[in-house]
Amino acid sequence: MRSFVARRALAAAAGVLLALGAAGAFAEQQATQQQPAAQQPAPQQVAATNEAEISIQSFQFVPAILTVKAGTAVTWINRDEEPHNVVSPDRVFRSKAIDGGEKFTTVFDKPGTYNYICAVHPHMRGKIVVE
Amino acid sequence: MDTQKPDHPGMNRRGLLKCMAWAGTGLVWTVSGGVPRGIALGEAFAASAADGFTFVQISDSHIGFNKEANPDTNATLQAAIDRIGKLPKPPAMVLHTGDVTHLSKPEEFDTAAQLLKGVKQDIHYVPGEHDVIGDDGKQFFERFAPKLKTGGWYSFDQGGVHFVGMVNVLTFETAKAGGFGAEQLEWLEKDLKGLTASTPVVVFTHVPMWPIYPQWGWATEDAPQALSYLKRFGSVTVLNGHIHQVVQKVEGNVTYQTAFSTAFPQPKAGEGPAPGPMKVPPDQLRSVLGIREIDIVPLKTAAVTDVTLA
Numbered sequence: 001m002r003s004f005v006a007r008r009a010l011a012a013a014a015g016v017l018l019a020l021g022a023a024g025a026f027a028e029q030q031a032t033q034q035q036p037a038a039q040q041p042a043p044q045q046v047a048a049t050n051e052a053e054i055s056i057q058s059f060q061f062v063p064a065i066l067t068v069k070a071g072t073a074v075t076w077i078n079r080d081e082e083p084h085n086v087v088s089p090d091r092v093f094r095s096k097a098i099d100g101g102e103k104f105t106t107v108f109d110k111p112g113t114y115n116y117i118c119a120v121h122p123h124m125r126g127k128i129v130v131e
Numbered sequence: 132m133d134t135q136k137p138d139h140p141g142m143n144r145r146g147l148l149k150c151m152a153w154a155g156t157g158l159v160w161t162v163s164g165g166v167p168r169g170i171a172l173g174e175a176f177a178a179s180a181a182d183g184f185t186f187v188q189i190s191d192s193h194i195g196f197n198k199e200a201n202p203d204t205n206a207t208l209q210a211a212i213d214r215i216g217k218l219p220k221p222p223a224m225v226l227h228t229g230d231v232t233h234l235s236k237p238e239e240f241d242t243a244a245q246l247l248k249g250v251k252q253d254i255h256y257v258p259g260e261h262d263v264i265g266d267d268g269k270q271f272f273e274r275f276a277p278k279l280k281t282g283g284w285y286s287f288d289q290g291g292v293h294f295v296g297m298v299n300v301l302t303f304e305t306a307k308a309g310g311f312g313a314e315q316l317e318w319l320e321k322d323l324k325g326l327t328a329s330t331p332v333v334v335f336t337h338v339p340m341w342p343i344y345p346q347w348g349w350a351t352e353d354a355p356q357a358l359s360y361l362k363r364f365g366s367v368t369v370l371n372g373h374i375h376q377v378v379q380k381v382e383g384n385v386t387y388q389t390a391f392s393t394a395f396p397q398p399k400a401g402e403g404p405a406p407g408p409m410k411v412p413p414d415q416l417r418s419v420l421g422i423r424e425i426d427i428v429p430l431k432t433a434a435v436t437d438v439t440l441a
Contacts, residue, residue: 059405081198082407083234085264096265097234100198120260121406122303123348 053077056084061126068108070130075105084118184290187215187222188423190372191392193261194243195233200395200408201416205246210440211393211422212249218424223290224252228372228390229259229337235266240274258283259337259373260300267301284315286322292427293326297336299351309338309351316353320360331366331427338373341380341387344400349374361385377437388435391421417441
């Protein structure tokens with residue numbers, strides 16, 4: 001059991017590295033936001049359960065890149081006062097407005113890389129990697 | 132906006148006045164000889180030519196927003212409507228440059244439509260990104276522009292001026308800022324083709340057409356192409372909202388004018404970590420909201436007067 005978990009974690013980490021490599025342009029966009037380095041969100045996070053959470057705060061998705069297993073329910077929680085939403089450009093998923101304090105949850109069944117933005121503030125970008 | 136609370140050390144009276152000087156809500160524009168000007172709602176109106184053509188711009192009502200920056204956006208929209216009704220020279224029509232609602236909710240559209248019935252003149256709308264959340268503007272267009280074809284852009288002529296309503300909030304999913312898209316730009320080129328260069332042109336849209344602050348989405352990516360079709364005209368005025376403050380820029384024959392909100396101010400470009408509602412002392416809120424009056428007087432420059440709601 002222990003080794004299984006470890007193997008899975010390794011695989012997930014590799015997936016994240018690939019995702020980061022493919023996201024060079026994304027990283028550049030983040031860099032233009034003039035945020036103090038200390039406020040930058042951790043760029044990645046590996047979720048090992050069937051539920052994962054992304055915080056929307058100060059007009060950023062935290063973490064900006066999230067790696068999950070297929071079948072994971074991902075919940076965005078808006079901690080800003082300003083409303084946001086999440087939408088993938090190819091419409092794989094799209095939320096209504098998520099007002100401050102509200103949540104939106106969707107389940108990722110199929111492996112793949114899902115870029116998304118907030119359509120209200122298109123400089124806000126995030127990515128879900130489903131393994 | 133957490134960074135600009137009244138108790139913020141940087142937000143002293145002088146700082147507030149500085150913000151106020153920058154901010155604006157509804158604008159009344161006067162087009163004189165093709166050059167508009169703006170009026171703030173709290174100020175004395177500048178004398179306008181008796182024979183000029185006058186219309187009003189309001190913007191960013193954000194009906195449904197009820198947080199600390201303005202707990203009653205219905206009341207401030209109503210104040211703007213009242214102000215329009217009391218203008219010494221009744222405007223010929225009204226433009227609303229978007230963000231009528233805050234969250235694109237049906238009840239918000241209902242409330243906004245009900246309040247805006249208080250405007251006697253025709254209102255021509257373009258959507259803001261807050262009006263098209265989650266449905267590509269379906270509710271917005273059904274409610275405020277039911278006769279428009281898909282896309283939502285249009286033009287009309289009034290008072291000797293060619294008005295172009297453009298939509299730059301439906302490309303957010305692919306662009307990092309506002310955008311018109313190829314189909315709309317193609318339409319614009321054709322729409323302008325038959326006009327003489329002396330025709331005053333007023334373009335109204337939601338997001339600024341010049342890059343005020345692209346990092347916050349305060350820009351329209353493909354605006355340069357639109358401007359390439361507009362530059363041959365002797366007088367072009369671009370009216371927009373989105374950033375909740377009055378900012379003006381002149382570039383050759385093109386004058387850019389962003390308007391006050393009727394709901395809440397936003398910080399100046401780049402001040403603080405992000406755009407969003409900026410809190411000011413409640414008794415000063417209406418000083419940073421407003422409408423715009425535009426007078427167009429033939430053979431003279433258009434005069435723009437921004438008027439605060441105070």
